[in-house]
Amino acid sequence: MRRWWWLTIGMLFWGSTALFAQPLTLDRCIQMALASHPSVQIALNQKEQATARRRQAEAQLLPDLSLNATGRFQGPIVTFLVPLPTAPSPQEITIVPSLTHLVNVELRQSVYSGGRFGHAIRGARHYEMAAEKSLEASRRQLILNVTEAYADLVSAQEMERVALQAKERVMIILQTAKARVEAGVAPKFDVLRAEAEMASVEEQLLQAHNAVLLAMAALNEWIGQPPRTKLELVPLQEPPDIPTDRWDDPRLTEQALALRPEMQALHYQIEARRARVRFARADSRPLAFLSSNYQQQQATGFTKGFQWGISLLVQFPIFDSGRRQRVLEEEEAALQQTLWQREQLAKAIRLEVDGAIRGVQLGYQRMATARSALSAAEEAFRLAKTRYEAGVGTLVEVWDAQVALTRARASFVQALYDTHKALARLSFATATPLDDILRLIRHPVDKNQKDGRG
Secondary structure, three states: OOOHHHHHHHHHHHHHHHHOOOOOOOHHHHHHHHOOOOHHHHHHHHHHHHHHHHHHHHHHHEEEEEEEEEEEOOOOOOEEEEEOOOOOOEEEEEOOOOEEEEEEEEEEEEOOOOOOHHHHHHHHHHHHHHHHHHEEEEEHHHHHHHHHHHHHHHHHHHHHHHHHHHHHHHHHHHHHHHHHOOOOOOHHHHHHHHHHHHHHHHHHHHHHHHHHHHHHHHHHHHHOOOOOOOOOOOOOOOOOOOOOOHOHHHHHHHHHHHHHHHHHHHHHHHHHHHHHHHHHOOOOOOOEEEEEEEEEEEEOOOOOOEEEEEEEEEEEOOOOOOHHHHHHHHHOOOOOOOOOHHHHHHHHHHHHHHHHHHHHHHHHHHHHHHHHHHHHHHHHHHHHHHHHOOOOOOOHHHHHHHHHHHHHHHHHHHHHHHHHHHHHHHHHHHOHHHHHHHHHOOOOOHHOOOOOOO
């Protein structure tokens, strides 16, 4: 029994590792998140609710068919004698039988609603479109979150490699210091200092590894995996080299205002609110229904076993103590509120795009600065190490150069992946794929056509 238990655990473990036999790409992580994350499922359910409400509104235009049936056992029985000229004696006729039944079929159709049904249907359709755009907004937000989590994990893994490289450098320096001390050309202090530096970089390596685990748990949460699932990711390439002034393009703000699903959702909500205002105004108009029914019943001395009828029902609203007027005022206020929300959202989008552009520009500037600093730090460390091995330099120079090199590599890694996240935020803010943004800014507009992003 124990053997089968361990075999089952082994198969489950093999299945979980086989799922990620190949390194995960960013696109694959996004697909996994879109397929499983609750935020998308919630928005999808809201869209389905809006679709159901739209179908309910459309059903008001269709006829309504109902069937009612009743049966009754009663008493006492009421009868009386009626003389008939064709009969030799009076005949007994039942007026109230002991058992009665009634079956009624009614068909009801609206013939005039004063525009109520049309406005209700249009409003429901607009709400359905708003829900569709909200679903798109939820998906785009999830894509941004996954992209940032992906970049954070890759950055943390690169930081761990930087810490590991620093440990390898310190190990070489420690071995060199021991050899020099044994040769009698360096003080024992150099070994003690190297050992202390080794302890410091080992602590940095532990912190870097813990940062990897935390970033991995965060990404696992977004893609629907257990927090401790081990992930191997494909590194992100350096972004294309674009001059920083090219990013300051007013067309990006124009695209954001036109393409952001949140703005489009508010547009449909405004149209739905306008339809509700029209519905409230139409509610003071008359209603007309056409009703036809066929009824089967217990035959008696005064009734036959069936009857039918066609009716026209007209309802005129006369006095409701101001209820309809208050409803109209409420809907008009709700419409005005939605209009203000659109203006507020437009300002927020302009500010978001402006911040995203500045973030991208800062990222490119940081990358350029960090790349130059890294090149200088690598050369400084090489020279300091060579001087120390030749006996013409001090260990202090080596440690200073080693710390500067580690810091320069960490700064470049941080700048690189911060730039990736800034580009993802710009793509989200403008609701435009990054490739389309790059094609746009490579063809700048004239300077006299640029205006401020208010």
